[in-house]
Amino acid sequence: METAAVLSNTATVAGRRLVRDTGGLLLRHPANKKLRNQLRFTPVNAPTTYRSVIARAVEVDSSLSVPSETVDLNWDNLGFGLVHTDYMYVMKCSLGESFTKGELVPFGNIEINPSAGVLNYGQGLFEGLKAYRKEDGNVLLFRPEENAKRMIAGSERMCMPSPSVDQFMQAVKATVLANERWIPPPGKGSLYIRPLLMGSGSVLGLAPAPEYTFLVYVSPVGNYFKEGLSPINLVVETEMHRATPGGTGGVKTIGNYAAVLKAQGAAKAKGYSDVLYLDSTHKKYLEEVSSCNIFVVKGNTISTPDIKGTILPGITRKSIIDVARDQGFEVFEKPVTVDELLDADEVFCTGTAVVVSPVGSITYLGKRVAYGSSGVGLVSQQLYSGLTRLQMGLADDKMGWIVELK
Structure with a gap:
């Protein structure tokens, strides 16, 4: 069991001194009440573990607000395909440096150089995990720290910098909560979470890319087997x-x-x-x-x-x-x-x-x-x-x- 790293950066919300997480995220725009209220904050020096029910403070470095409108989807006919949601998470760093600060941005296309390492030399990794909604409204993740550790192992093999376990966890949490209205009702499916790590910097000769992008997007998916298990x-x-x-x-x-x-x-x-x-x-x-x-x-x-x-x-x-x-x-x-x-x-x-x-x-x-x-x-x-x-x-x-x- 690992302990979440505590950095010196702090903020004050409702009179409480809060830790800035290692991904550089604190929820700071006051208009975003729904997302802020869904996150419990960890006081400085308080022990935090990945298996705790406490979700640490998340800073969204923008003035984006979480839509509250009901999603118009036929949950009973939801398949296993891409559905465009509201937000995705993006974080960048240069080769030889560490990921530091990410942000939620509207879900959509990304701009990338034709000479990007991921396009020319396949320098890219991805993960896949799910979020589930319970009858009481709670939202659950299943072993997300294992996905984070696997990405770190893969990034070493592919000569790429990687987000820490704590950064990965915070990015996933922030993306899920920002897209909470897209999580299917209990028993109707799940919110599929796709973290990506890619060499986004341009490179012509065969070499590690000079810049890297960590991105997380989500999509609601139905149960893989509509009629139960199928051989x-x-x-x-x-x-x-x-x-x-x-x-x-x-x-x-x-x-x-x-x-x-x-x-x-x-x-x-x-x-x-x-x-x-x-x-x-x-x-x-x-x-x-x-x-x-x-x-x-x-x-x-x-x-x-x-x-x-x-x-x-x-x-x-x-x-x-x-x-x-x-x-x-x-x-x-x-x-x-x-x-x-x-x-x-x-x-x-x-x-x-x-x-x-x-x-x-x-x-x-x-x-x-x-x-x-x-x-x-x-x-x-x-x-x-x-x-x-x-x-x-x-x-x-x-x-x-x-x-x-x-």
């Missing part, structure tokens, strides 16, 4: 590979995702839902699906490929492992072979968007293996219910994973 059908890819040892498969860089589109498109054209990749060395060990981690169930044992540099350390993956162990399953992170996959009782994938996605069948070298006859396996259903109830605040948070914003 997917995967095909094992034996020729193309998502990642190689020593590469960037273990970090959430933008280039990892374009690389899967060709194999994924070919698979979908043949009627499959997605592609399951094998290791590039032996071509017999499971790695991951295009954007999901994979789990194999046999009896009371659950196995998932171990993290070794070519597999993204998914936060949902990590959470499912803990939930499964808490429910009495034996969980192993180890090399998993295709033979183990084909002999499994049940298979499922995990990711931020789907949480848990049961696998109905696997096709390998033309041979199709189906799992179960009732559609969704009992283990998949049990783990999906266990984790989503935690995320939505319907179950006791014994793990200390939930951050409350109100």
